[in-house]
Amino acid sequence: MGRETVFDDAPQPPRRRGRPAKANSLADNTRSSIVTAAAEEFSRDGYDATSMRGIARAASVDPALVRHYFSDKADLFSEAIAAPMRPDVMVTHALAGPRDEIGVNIVRYIVETLDNPAAGARIIRLLHTALGQEFAASMLREFMMREVLKRIARELGEKDSEARASFAATQLIGLVVARYGLKIEPLASASPDEVINHIGPIVQWHLMGSPLP
Amino acid sequence: MGRETVFDDAPQPPRRRGRPAKANSLADNTRSSIVTAAAEEFSRDGYDATSMRGIARAASVDPALVRHYFSDKADLFSEAIAAPMRPDVMVTHALAGPRDEIGVNIVRYIVETLDNPAAGARIIRLLHTALGQEFAASMLREFMMREVLKRIARELGEKDSEARASFAATQLIGLVVARYGLKIEPLASASPDEVINHIGPIVQWHLMGSPLP
Numbered sequence: 001m002g003r004e005t006v007f008d009d010a011p012q013p014p015r016r017r018g019r020p021a022k023a024n025s026l027a028d029n030t031r032s033s034i035v036t037a038a039a040e041e042f043s044r045d046g047y048d049a050t051s052m053r054g055i056a057r058a059a060s061v062d063p064a065l066v067r068h069y070f071s072d073k074a075d076l077f078s079e080a081i082a083a084p085m086r087p088d089v090m091v092t093h094a095l096a097g098p099r100d101e102i103g104v105n106i107v108r109y110i111v112e113t114l115d116n117p118a119a120g121a122r123i124i125r126l127l128h129t130a131l132g133q134e135f136a137a138s139m140l141r142e143f144m145m146r147e148v149l150k151r152i153a154r155e156l157g158e159k160d161s162e163a164r165a166s167f168a169a170t171q172l173i174g175l176v177v178a179r180y181g182l183k184i185e186p187l188a189s190a191s192p193d194e195v196i197n198h199i200g201p202i203v204q205w206h207l208m209g210s211p212l213p
Numbered sequence: 214m215g216r217e218t219v220f221d222d223a224p225q226p227p228r229r230r231g232r233p234a235k236a237n238s239l240a241d242n243t244r245s246s247i248v249t250a251a252a253e254e255f256s257r258d259g260y261d262a263t264s265m266r267g268i269a270r271a272a273s274v275d276p277a278l279v280r281h282y283f284s285d286k287a288d289l290f291s292e293a294i295a296a297p298m299r300p301d302v303m304v305t306h307a308l309a310g311p312r313d314e315i316g317v318n319i320v321r322y323i324v325e326t327l328d329n330p331a332a333g334a335r336i337i338r339l340l341h342t343a344l345g346q347e348f349a350a351s352m353l354r355e356f357m358m359r360e361v362l363k364r365i366a367r368e369l370g371e372k373d374s375e376a377r378a379s380f381a382a383t384q385l386i387g388l389v390v391a392r393y394g395l396k397i398e399p400l401a402s403a404s405p406d407e408v409i410n411h412i413g414p415i416v417q418w419h420l421m422g423s424p425l426p
Contacts, residue, residue: 073271124344131341131394141395149397167411173395174387178379181344182354182386184362189377198380202415204298 004044006136007081007129032071034059039080046135047077047142062092068139074147085110088147095155103168104196110172111179111192120180127177130136144169156207168206175199218256219349220294220342244282247272250291259348260290260355292338297332298323301360308368316381317409323385323407324392324405333393340390358381366402367422381419388412 037059041050052073056063070076074088094105114120124176130137149169153161178184187195250272254263265286269276283289287301307318327333343350362382365372391397392408400408 127390128341128344131337131344131390137395142399144395144397163399163403163407163411166397169397170387170391170412171384171415172387173390174383174385177340177344177386178383182350182357184354184379184382186356186376187383190376193341194376197382198376202354202384202418205415205418 005039005080006133006139007039007126013051030061030065034061034066036080038076042077042080042139043135047073047139048146052076072189073142078145082122083126084116084122085113085199087144088151091148095152099208100204101203102207103202104200106172106203107175107196108192111183111195114180115192123176124181127173127181132140152207164207168203171173171199171202171206184203218252218293219352220252220256220339231314238282243274243278247274247279248289248292251289255290255293255352260352261359265289287356290356295335296339297329297335298326301364304361306366308365312421313417314421316415317413319385319416320388320409320413321405323389324408327389328405329333329394336389337394339392340386346388365420377420377422379416381416384412384415384419 034055038050038055041055041058045054050073052066053063055076056066059066066076070079074086077083078086078088090106090109093109094102095107097105114123126140130140149162149165152165152168156164158164175195179188247268251268254268254271258267263286265279265283266276268289269279272279279289281290287299290296291299291301303319303322306322307315310318327336340354343353362375362378365378365381369377371377388408390400396403403411
């Protein structure tokens, strides 16, 4: 308790998802102590080596209670670092649609989420932390690789899918840094549709080699 | 003097370029005081609003002396922030070659420069600073737009060239962040040729819409 965590600059208490506003304070406290324990466990052991069970132990609660509040480790991690978006959810949704729209769907999710100024600023703070601390970078990398890139690779099923996914990540990360961090023009002021129409096919090409328009 | 500058975390004194190792110490001191004054001027006024003449005045030297040591403002800026590469030089070189090799040439320059671990780490420290301070971001943005994107746009001559250049920047920035900052695999361990062959055509497409392989 009270130990410093790597991504401890969250602007506000962890958001609550899908729960009534007047939840009783005992549940609030339990949930909050799970998030605090998770932040400490992740910051000490990294993403891969941390388990839901270990977090439950650190929070002195039953593992079933952790699973009651959080669907999986990615969910808990996203909440612990106050991530403004869930790249693993984005990928799952994008992969569920038509194959030739994966790139556009991923970019749309990113732009529609991060064009909210608070969300855009938050993702940049997370990247700022990751670029300044090797451990934060490794934690974010483990999360990205396990929950995002490997899922895409598994779904695409090609032998070079992991390479393709990591190359696609470069385009997406660069979009985020340039539009929301450095705010390079005219990109930063371009409409969501312009960005989606331009970057979506590039991501599609990275992933599947489909012809560009 | 002694005022804090925005990019003041340079790991070592500014490098010397194209000068004999045994330059006399008076010249060394003059040159060093110009760089110090430049860092302060840029950090106070930003890239666009700073002039070679103003830097000369701040360093109490003749403007001709500033031009003796530094070919232009971009040169002085790059040295003031201890940049490990000159994106404006990269662009000038890339644009001088065959039009259909611009993308590959830009990516080759970036990868060959930043695969040096010290250079890769330095560019990430610069990006880290830029993502953490709005003024540093604006300075880097002004430099990128004036010295890189507008040059590309001018050379391409299409009406949407500035947009194209800013979209190309997303791919290049993302490559740098993912390979040298987050170190996402298998990208981070890919050979220079793999990276150049994959990302080069994407940059080409961003800039000129040429068909991808």
